[in-house]
Amino acid sequence: xxxxxxxxxxxxxxxxxxxxxxxxxxxITLGVPYAPPGPSMLHKYLPEGFYMLRxxxxxxxxxxxxxFDAKTVVRKVYILFSRxxxxxxxxxxxxxxxxxxxxxxPSWFTEEDLSTYGALYEKSGFRTALQVPYRAVPxxxxxxxxxxxxxxxLIHI
Numbered sequence: 001x002x003x004x005x006x007x008x009x010x011x012x013x014x015x016x017x018x019x020x021x022x023x024x025x026x027x028i029t030l031g032v033p034y035a036p037p038g039p040s041m042l043h044k045y046l047p048e049g050f051y052m053l054r055x056x057x058x059x060x061x062x063x064x065x066x067x068f069d070a071k072t073v074v075r076k077v078y079i080l081f082s083r084x085x086x087x088x089x090x091x092x093x094x095x096x097x098x099x100x101x102x103x104x105x106p107s108w109f110t111e112e113d114l115s116t117y118g119a120l121y122e123k124s125g126f127r128t129a130l131q132v133p134y135r136a137v138p139x140x141x142x143x144x145x146x147x148x149x150x151x152x153x154l155i156h157i
Contacts, residue, residue, distance in 0.1 A: 006030040008132070049089035051080070055134045064094040065126055071118030073126065075105065078114070082106035 002025055005013030010032035017024040046053055055061040065073045076099040080087045089095050105114065121129075 002026045002028065004028045005032075007032060010034075047088050049091070049093070051087040051089075051095045052134060054089065054095055055130055061095070061126070061130050061134075064096045068096065069118075070121040070126075071114060074117045074121055075099075075114055078106060078109050079103050082109070 001023060003013040003016060005011070005027070006029070010029035013027050013029055014034050017027045054064075068076070073096065076096050079099045080095070087095055087098050089098060105111070
């Protein structure tokens with residue numbers, strides 16, 4: 001198979017190719033370069049208020065999101081991630097505080113979209129959305145077979 005992964009989908013693509021090299025003909029990723037297994041270096045290179053670090057901390061995003069209904073959280077997330085700058089909160093601020101209540105939705109995200117996604121997250125909550133990309137990464141990085149893997153790569157820039 002050829003695997004394609006974007007953003008958080010890149011890590012599972014890399015992981016699959018490491019664990020099943022006989023099944024993979026190629027891997028294409030966007031947004032996240034391969035990083036050797038080992039302790040996370042996020043804290044070393046990212047500011048303390050960066051959204052990924054905040055949401056990685058168990059309970060922090062839940063408390064932040066819990067101040068609002070699901071539709072408001074979805075609104076704020078889509079506004080935050082449609083901006084050109086990355087969401088970085090100050091020391092006494094949470095990520096959801098970075099969006100003013102009167103900020104308009106991005107032009108490509110309609111009120112109907114917001115209602116649909118808000119209703120879905122109202123039913124499911126945000127646990128899986130936080131667990132999979134932000135909190136599950138270290139679990140597989142520490143696996144012995146991954147630490148010992150040799151990866152043949154061709155990098156094209």
